[in-house]
Amino acid sequence: MKNKILVFDIGGSFIKFSLYFQGEFMNKGKVATPLDSLEDLLVALKQIHNEFIDECEGVAVSMPGIVNSASGHMVHGGSLKYINDINMIAVFEKALHLPVAIENDGKCAALGEVWRGSLQGVTDGVVLVVGTGMGGGIISQGKLLKGHHLSAGEFSFIRTNNEHADNVDYLLGMQGSSFVLTKTVAKAKGLPADSMTGEKVFQFIEEGDHTVQKIFQEYCRNIATQIINLQAILDPEKFVIGGGISANPLLVITIRKELEKLYMRSFLNVVDANIERSKFGNEANLLGAVFNYKQSFHLE
Template structure:
């Protein structure tokens, strides 16, 4: 059995998962506001488990050197910058440990057991507070020379007069889309409530959603031309809503009608895993890094 952590901005998920990718137990605790408290909580979680643990796999924000376990930047959790979770946890947890970026973990989950399994070239886009991505090239996750492959939130268009950049992270953020809808409606709405409004064709919610899909579609077309993947899978919590893939496809069609020069035809699908993707992908990264056998499904 393996202990897997998914470190998020609000909660840390922990799960016991077997070598076939079956989640046995799952729990959460609030994400601490400093590295010392985070490590203490993770060690306490490990020590509380009576089952024999063969290894620890971790998904977290930031740029991750999987060979050393060192994290750079840390996304919303700035205190992760320059921290080495393998070393910090390894002082108390005497088992092999592996760490990977959260969006790349999601892509690995889909490659292992999900919607891009069997494809040689694919992209997984994770829509959350920003936009993360994992590029599958020749059947393997591509990390890049400086581990920055997939940091699509920083893609944008530059205003040459002001040098201001319109970044994909904010425009592709599912969280921002939900907040904008809440503000427009003048009510405190959840993600589920927003999609209730969209599915019921509420004019104001639909207008915001349609604009959001067009912004996603424009970048998806760019990615299609850059890498020519066989499939682009949409992940994140909102990918559970069928209207998301439908809306993106409709937006791509609008762009192509308006600009007939386009010949790209992205194959858009939903990810199989939403909330569990980072957990499963972190474990798959562990298997690849430690060269352990994976049980047949």
Template structure:
């Protein structure tokens, strides 16, 4: 039997029919609702009913502060209707199959531990660069969630001066949204006129504004990565998210890290960075791995 795995994002609910080795047999997606929880639950149920005779379990990757053992979502991330919802219990209204849920950034980290570039690492970090900055911390080959399930919520790291969160949060300085905002400001455009694809197209054309914005983004990411290396000393730091498919991003981050290390008058360990092994499928693979850890006999 196979598993039905969901990757719930701000704009789309992606889903896949997968076996226990993460082979994908079929994919699809639906628009993520933003009105109320019952609408969201109905979409999950409709997709489930399409595959119910082929599966023996379900797994979900979602934004938010999540207790996987309890199936509970505390802080909901961008999907506000999920606040203080026990999603597993709610889904058991239409099925009694075993269900596992995990935070989206932590799912990406689990994918790398299971089958990706952290497979042979004791300690590592995954930073997912998207509308914000998510990710996961791997300690002794295990996902480390912290005392309040908050470890790896990199968006909230301060990177600047003063008390204004919206000016100093790492998400505001080091995310894809930050890159779009910077290019829009430099070109006097609305943010809606830009996206990552268009910006990297401009970078390929050596557009001065886009290249300068990328350099600023790389500086901000490198500063945070340097600090994480000093705090946690991982073997590797992986960069994920759609933007990580652009080789120039990793190159620019490495350049900025080199500048930092060149100015330090001590011999300290350097951060080793590379892109994640998986891109659009990371959260699906990681959510499946969470399921297999919770239900090893399924």
């Protein structure tokens, strides 16, 4: 019986997938994301779909880029550079022969947290997804804030200073990304960049490596600084920190410590930001994609 939803979380490195049925995810897996062409992406998705072709009633997609979730039109695909000015719902439905609902990955994370996670019952909240860049979503007055150009929550593009504007290093997406953290630690330790992972960074920290500890503190300070800015602009009840690196509690613990230091240095902060770790981590994107699917097709 075709009563399951096939869920794709298409990221810059991997496509995570799962079947969703009666409130649970099953048959989870992941494959490398094709970065060369849309055709290669569709081949990868069809191969996954073929494994479950007799079970699915529809497809829920979370992916990077600016997307109109109602029409399916995508302005661009973020890290998927071959997606530009195209209707991805039409493309996916033609390839998979199933109804498709699609939403930006950061916004899916926010929807997942609202539906079943750390933002349940929260009217105003912000989700920061620490990944290859700094994505996220904003909940305002109980609804997902999309913005006039559908780019609300694209925190990667926040400027962190006015210097060196010709260099992307001044963007929060670079200073706050887990990729840059691992790259910086690898360089400091004289190791190949591709050999460093978030797990190894935390291992260095736990072993008392002062160089890595200092790099990590500065990294968390950059994020804390922008949380203070977002608190002043949006005045949310809560910030939720997600993304793969958030699986280690030390990330949120250190961001809190850096926030406290910044507050102590200034008497101008009227409201202290309340932050906590994502309840579902990377699974929030999958949950949000399902929630978006249910909303799109008016399902309970």
